[in-house]
Amino acid sequence: MCEALGTVRPYEQERRVVLSVLPHYADGAMSGPNMPARLLLGPGPSMVHPRVLAALGQPLVGHLDPEFLALLDRVQEDLKRLFKTQNQLTLPISGTGSAGMEACFANLIEDGDEVVIGVNGVFGTRMADVATRLGAQVVKVMADWGDIIHPEAVSEALASCRNPSLVAVVHAETSTGAWQPLEDIGELARSHDALFMVDMVTSLGGCPVEVDAWGIDACYSGTQKCLSCPPGLSPISLSERAAEKIRARESKPRSWYLDLSLIGSYFGGERVYHHTAPISMIYALAEALALVHEEGLEKRFARHERHHLALIAGLSVLGIEPAAAAGYRLWMLNSVSVPDGVDEAGIRRRLLLDHGIEIGAGLGPLAGDVWRIGLMGESSRPENIRRLLLALACELGGDGVAAVREADAQLSRAGS
Amino acid sequence: MCEALGTVRPYEQERRVVLSVLPHYADGAMSGPNMPARLLLGPGPSMVHPRVLAALGQPLVGHLDPEFLALLDRVQEDLKRLFKTQNQLTLPISGTGSAGMEACFANLIEDGDEVVIGVNGVFGTRMADVATRLGAQVVKVMADWGDIIHPEAVSEALASCRNPSLVAVVHAETSTGAWQPLEDIGELARSHDALFMVDMVTSLGGCPVEVDAWGIDACYSGTQKCLSCPPGLSPISLSERAAEKIRARESKPRSWYLDLSLIGSYFGGERVYHHTAPISMIYALAEALALVHEEGLEKRFARHERHHLALIAGLSVLGIEPAAAAGYRLWMLNSVSVPDGVDEAGIRRRLLLDHGIEIGAGLGPLAGDVWRIGLMGESSRPENIRRLLLALACELGGDGVAAVREADAQLSRAGS
Structure with missing residues (x-):
């Protein structure tokens, strides 16, 4: 079942057609x-849609x-619709999601600020x-990996601060598959007059996000998750409260x-040169955002939920169960327990090399114990679920066809 | 002469061919x-070569x-050949050239370090x-815009320091067109046991660069200049001395x-996850580096010199003269004085909108006084020089054909 193309160059003939009409380079x-x-x-x-690749x-x-610059304006407007915000300071940072994280902190904290982080x-x-x-000065609110951050613990941490300036949590913990509720923690932050920051790297575009309605002052995402765009940009959004703080x-x-x-002077009306914008990646993001809005946010979120449920139903037939806390499981990133006695890394490697399917390993304390299965953006398709279930059944044993039927039955119940 | 394609989508038919063979997306x-x-x-x-776009x-x-990961290894090896270095810490930073600059400083200086900057x-x-x-603690060595930093001034600045830890200069000042000699300043840095850092954003790939031979401890570049790759990555190289300091x-x-x-733990043998590498941009950089080495560094540098001389010869016929200091003019970035009485911004705008040619404005104290004409990488082609000379003659008046003939005569003298 290996689909590796080896030394064959994909789409060589088609690329020759494209090259033949390009100016200056007919001999390329x-x-x-x-x-x-x-x-x-x-x-x-x-997975990246071919329109984005094009x-x-x-x-x-x-x-x-x-x-x-007109395209940039469109990107900013499409990002606002996605974040559900009117925030003027909504734009793509020229780096991956971690650069977006660093951008938010670097601009919103000064030496000695007290910051509460889940x-x-x-x-x-x-x-x-x-x-x-x-x-x-970081005050950590700890929880088990796979669990969520509980508002009571945030409340205690805030009470221990003199003058907390910011509270930050991760909406979709990619390393564990846990889905963090935001509204209670946002209220706690506001009640202490602290800014509320949220990591939306994995959630944006795959489940509801309401920046304005939930009182979020700063958030950042990545392009390579539910936006199905290559990695390299980090969409961020900062509220007027956050802008005032800056x-x-x-x-x-x-x-x-x-x-x-x-950066805002380049994106705003003045167009002051800061750094050279990553043109090609902006082209890709513009197209990825167009696809998101063509599908529609509600439909897109429902698709992610539906396929999550189908995957979990199918995996259950193979004896594979979710690892994240019940009631707080992400749709787009399914952390599942590796069955006892299974060679975690060996199976993952055979899935990749023999079946051409990439899934993720566990990180930190979960290394060796979980697999992380992403159904994000373009990857969230029924045919991908079926292909993975059959490949897992091949490698682990178990009734692959029954697993696919169970997943399909779940899809039917969800009406797709 | 305007080549804007308006609402026609370029290569639409060819993209349809490509899409038709892609899996899953035939209806895209x-x-x-x-x-x-x-x-x-x-x-x-x-300009970006179509092989890089593909x-x-x-x-x-x-x-x-x-x-x-094997492709990343190849990129690192190709970068070492380009920087002329054995430095193990040679890799692309996931951001533009300015991120490379910040990476070098952030890793090499600590609070209170004395740094001499030209x-x-x-x-x-x-x-x-x-x-x-x-x-x-920054000690600035000032010089006029368009001039170079003179070693005597660096020597004085170093003498004024207690314990200078780093000396930094810009090899190719993109804002002025000045070409900074490096070897004397490098020796001065070493004689004070300071690290020597060089901005190579615009020079790398367009003129000789000898990181090891010149004793450079840290340097960074950008992809969108003489490497003719889209903007978004910053190749950097740090010496063993610099690594020791880190x-x-x-x-x-x-x-x-x-x-x-x-970052080094991801690029090195351990492959520890840091951030998600910008996959597509790495594909592009790998291809751009392949093109550089297929051409050969010596041939590539000679091409940049030859076309610089041809451009200057042609512009002279139109009454346009270089603005950077004589003897220190960059090949790849030609800063030229706007003739008296000419509407600098208006001409530049008409070049863009009517002729489809982008040239750069002056920055800072040079705003309004110079144009910056890049002949970098794929842009450095005789046909581009001819097209620009004719367009300038159309807009400014002057004998465009004579200008092209003068440029061609210069090319003939250079044997191309």
């Missing part, structure tokens, strides 16, 4: 990364070209590290590259 | 950024896929800002995203 030899075909069902990158491959214009996985741990490096800073942000006052 | 509708065709002769991005548009694999344009100014934010740090770098100890 063919080359390319020659990667094998993979079905990406890990924690990201997810946008990536378009010839470039300059970062101050009026046509490009730590129940890799990305909460990372937030605490980033904030500490930038000079914050304007009132006593010191410049430690990072020049991520200084939102400067 | 066509869309895309619909940008006009531009000849990019500004300060970057430069690589960008390839389907993705995961950032821990063994095939992708400031003779936008990018020296930026280095001083970045280093100051990261806690350095290992001996008393504090963590202020930036988690740019922490080279962590």
